């Protein structure tokens with residue numbers, strides 16, 4: 275199978291739900307040594323509170339399903355800022371503090387009346403932490419792969435990231451490509467059409483985001499949560515959820531600033 279075809283095949287298939295043990299709730303950081311197994315060990319089968327028994331998150335919120343989402347991409351593309359925007363509704367302005375190792379935050383969303391907890395792992399984009407990141411891929415139910423629209427190299431590296439994802443992530447992982455920092459219109463070097471073309475080539479949903487303005491940030495995580503929820507609890511007579519169609523319908527252009 276060619277790399278492109280292989281990467282494309284990852285975007286399809288069913289992702290199971292997962293229960294998070296209480297120890298993995300809340301916020302955490304783990305800088306695993308080279309090649310070691312990651313701290314979180316989320317079951318890929320079985321589903322959280324699968325038998326209608328909700329679990330309680332560390333913030334006191336009940337949830338029905340829990341999934342692990344990973345943010346990946348070059349250093350500086352805005353992974354940490356995207357997570358902070360989603361979790362806290364704020365933008366981390368000022369000097370850039372590169373992530374060391376790996377960090378996570380939890381957020382519970384309501385998706386079609388179901389409480390879905392996302393445990394979101396923020397990885398370090400720097401090359402020297404790559405082996406740490408590799409160890410976490412296998413437990414991820416979804417991956418948000420980011421590039422920076424003001425940084426051509428980060429876009430050119432997307433193919434290498436997809437190869438890595440193909441190598442280390444589960445075959446049925448939900449994948450989405452995000453072109454971040456669209457608020458910096460004057461510094462843009464990657465056109466939206468180029469992002470769309472690449473995403474189409476690999477068969478993955480795509481949207482442009484801004485951690486600064488909040489554009490499409492909520493949507494990116496909600497779309498992932500919806501896809502994972504639908505894969506794990508398909509109700510009888512419920513129409514099939516189509517992630518690509520949902521993203522196309524809901525996505526906002528960079529001309530406006532709605533989150």
Ligand SMILES: Nc1nc2c(ncn2[C@@H]2O[C@H](COP(=O)(O)OP(=O)(O)OP(=O)(O)O)[C@@H](O)[C@H]2O)c(=O)[nH]1
Nearest residue numbers: 349350351352353354355372373399455484485486
């Ligand atoms: N204008 C603009 N700047 C952003 C945006 N997102 C992040 N930044 C800036 O980009 C820099 C890097 O952001 P981070 O979120 O720390 O980048 P990262 O991908 O987590 O980087 P690593 O932790 O090294 O992998 C910071 O100076 C942010 O303020 C955005 O949407 N718009």
Ligand SMILES: [Mg+2]
Nearest residue numbers: 353354372373
């Ligand atoms: Mg970071």
